[in-house]
Amino acid sequence: MDAIYDTSVNAELLTGMRLARQAIVRGQLVVMPTDTVYGIAADAFNIEAVARLLAAKGRDRQAPPPVLIPNVATLDALAASVPDAVRALAAEFWPGGLTIILDAQPSLAWDLGETRGTVALRVPNNPIALELLAETGPLAVSSANLTGAAAARTAANAHEQLGDSVAVYLNGGEVGSEPSTIIDATALARGTGGIRILREGVISAAALRDVVGDLLEPATEILGASPASPDVSEA
Template identity: 70%
Template sequence: MSRIYDCSDNSELLTGMRLARHAVAKGQLVVIPTDTVYGVAANAFSPEAVQLLLEAKGRGRQSPPPVLMPKAATMDGLAQNIPDAVRTLAEKFWPGGLTIILEAQPSLAWDLGDTNGTVAVRVPAHPVALELLAETGPLAVSSANLTGQPAAVTAAGAHDQLGARVEVYLNGGEATEGLASTIIDATSFSRGEGGIRILRDGVVTATQLREVLGDALEPATGTVG
């Protein structure tokens, strides 16, 4: 039976983190707090675990989950052809609410879904998430909600939607932003075929991005939710 562990209590934090690590290692799902909204997480390198995540949310392979990392330096192990502009964005906005789509390292043995050779990466700004990521390595993480429902901003809200599909829930308090991360696509830019596009508006604004990217940021043509 899945349980919520209160990470503000030292004893529950230790127990919850230990059980979360074991759950990830066994290919099970855990819910973690992030700075944006709560996320449901799985071992990024276990195709079965990623499939379990997609099924828990009611999603298909056409909606691959992003990958959360413990630090920006991990990006080089997951992605290739990383432009200097992206590294500047990482320095400015990570840890934080910016998800960046890049060309995936072709040597990695993983299956996140229909990614077309890309990976979406982010470093979250939440101590509980970062502690778990430091111990497990990169995790495939999507918002902790059923597809079409509002993203959960509390562990209890995530439990209401996902229930026993998730093995461990880590309660890190109410999500401070309550708004999803901004998603940008840098793959065309890395190939010299275009600029960086905003795919989803979120925590980091277009104005903030343009301050760093200048004309490398493509004009808005409508974003997806």
């Protein structure tokens, strides 16, 4: 049975977080606030849970969810190679609205969908999300809405769309502004190119260029040309 827990009420926060952790361990889905929109989360290493996430949204494997992580240190555990320029971007903009696509560690036992060996990573700037991530580890997280519908900015709106396909809803009030900026750094990591912006969101191209200079390539291609093709409504 799905339930909504108000994280502004201490008793509900404690109960909701405990049940959310248990749900993730059992391979169930949790809705949580992030700094962009509400996200629907699953254990990134549980193949059935990730498939359940995609089914709840009405998505297929061609739109793999990004992975939210608790801190910059987790980057090295999940990415095969992290260029210095990417580390500089992570240091500047994480926690925050920057999603970075890199080649995934080939030894990882997960299946996020048709990623072509890549992973889209982000550290969200939201205390509820960060606390849950610190306790569960990396989570596959997509925006908490049905495919084609507007991303949820409240837990109630997420519940209206997803209902009992989600075990626990963590209500963190209204969230949302611009979506995260998505960059593809796989070519830089492979030594074949620079960094491409696939979607400009809350972090501008100018802000990125201030950190990496000419390594940022002109935005000439659309989202979908990326080797990861992350869910465009990701959280």
